[in-house]
Amino acid sequence: MSLKKKTIIGIFWNLIDQLGRRGVSGVVTILLAFFLTPDDFGLVAMTTVFMQISNSIMDSGFKNALIQNKNVDDTDYSTVYYINIVLSLFTYALLYLFAPSISLFYSEQKLITLLRIIGITVVINSFKIIQETILVKNLEFKSISLMNIPGILISSVFAYVLAKYGYGVWAIVAQSIIASIVNTLTFVLFSNWKPKFLFSFKSAKRLYKYGSRLFLAGFIEIVFNNIYIVIIAKFFSSDLLGYYYFAKKVRMFLVTQLNNSIQKVTFPALVNLDNKIKLKDTVRKLNSILANSLFPFILLFLIAFPSLAKFILNDNWINVIPYIQIVLLGSILNPFHSLHLNIYKVIGRSDIVLGIQLGKKILVSVVIIFSINYGIFSLLFGQFFCSVISFLPNVYISKKLINYSIKEQLFDIFPPFIYYSLVYLIVSIFLYNFNLSLIQILILIFCNVVLYLTYGFLCLKKNNINLNSLYARRKSEH
Secondary structure (H helix, E strand, O other): OOHHHHHHHHHHHHHHHHHHHHHHHHHHHHHHHOOOOHHHHHHHHHHHHHHHHHHHHHHOOHHHHHHHOOOOOHHHHHHHHHHHHHHHHHHHHHHHHHHHHHHHHHOOOOHHHHHHHHOHHHHHHOOOHHHHHHHHHOOOHHHHHHHHHHHHHHHHHHHHHHHHOOOOOHHHHHHHHHHHHHHHHHHHHHOOOOOOOOOOHHHHHHHHHHHHHHHHHHHHHHHHHOHHHHHHHHHOOHHHHHHHHHHHHHHHHHHHHHHHHHHHHHHHHHHOOOOHHHHHHHHHHHHHHHHHHHHHHHHHHHHHHHHHHHHHOOHHHHHHHHHHHHHHHOOOOHHHHHHHHHHHHHOOOHHHHHHHHHHHHHHHHHHHHHHHHHOHHHHHHHHHHHHHHHHHHHHHHHHHHHOOOHHHHHHHHHHHHHHHHHHHHHHHHHHHHOOOOHHHHHHHHHHHHHHHHHHHHHHHHHHHHHHHHHHHHHHHHO
């Protein structure tokens, strides 16, 4: 099977995996909202940044290093396997010891027990990282999708039952722990790779040399991705944090799943391209896929959700609508940003990744300082501003590194955006000027989905024809 076909199939199965996990998670989140309050979601949100940091320390960039390196063996895999387990135990010990301090910072006593229990997932997850890394490296995303199904379903059922019977925030905690246990068991039992009693300090040093800068960049990214949670929790009320966290969950379903699919699949796929011409051509195609996948559903959701909210949310959550809209707008460029970062990783320029991430964080810090005094919505619009400004350096750097001109980049992204925006305006006229029933809203959404898919199919078909001719020409050259 050709690399191009493996990449497309990989993106498809990884997207199915993300849709399955995020889709079920999204449905469960809405169901849990009927039993839980914004304050409950706010409590879970306070643990998020520390859990993500803990998982990042446990990995420490070794996963990306294994994927990027074409010549890895069992010694490398086993070495990283044992390093991950040791780091997970070390990280959990820190989380356990500092839980009272974190609780004091937020002025929330319940966090001590919450962090100490949910932190166990860091140790559990460390036992499956290598198995998952090997599958990612080989673009076997269908296997990953199938292995994730049991954990999704079992943990979601437990969460719903616990929430229904009044266990509150512990329903979400139980969901995380059960999902980690089931997923880890599935990967360990059904993976062909088994750890061996091998360890090499030379291997660890070689892999960490590449992975350390990506770890630092990822660590900074995690901190600043969650900086709004920290600030809202510290300077605003827990119910407002609950609204923001709910909005982030919606973003995870609509944007993060596509972002993760593109990032996870394109990195190992682009590594196999042996020159910058092929790299540029593949990136152009991926940009087109992104534009035709992301823009329609984000724009449609932005205008349709306020009308749908009265049918799917109770009165406790009706104020979440503007949070969802602003948060989604602030993330619309994230998948394009991730694709550019993968370009830099592939050509071995992890220093550029680190530099861009540092620059973005400085910008975020400045905007937060100037916006925090004007209320939470000013803070969220500042997030959108940072997303747009921080994307611009990628345009210039990609032009220099792979000769991907600014004109080509605009041509690959903006035509779909303009088309979908025009459709958005037409739909908004119907939604905001007529009192539509739920059936009428769903019919209108369906009609627009058909228009979106038709336009996207035509664009991608044209793109595929160009790529096929390009590959055919190269094949004849070889």
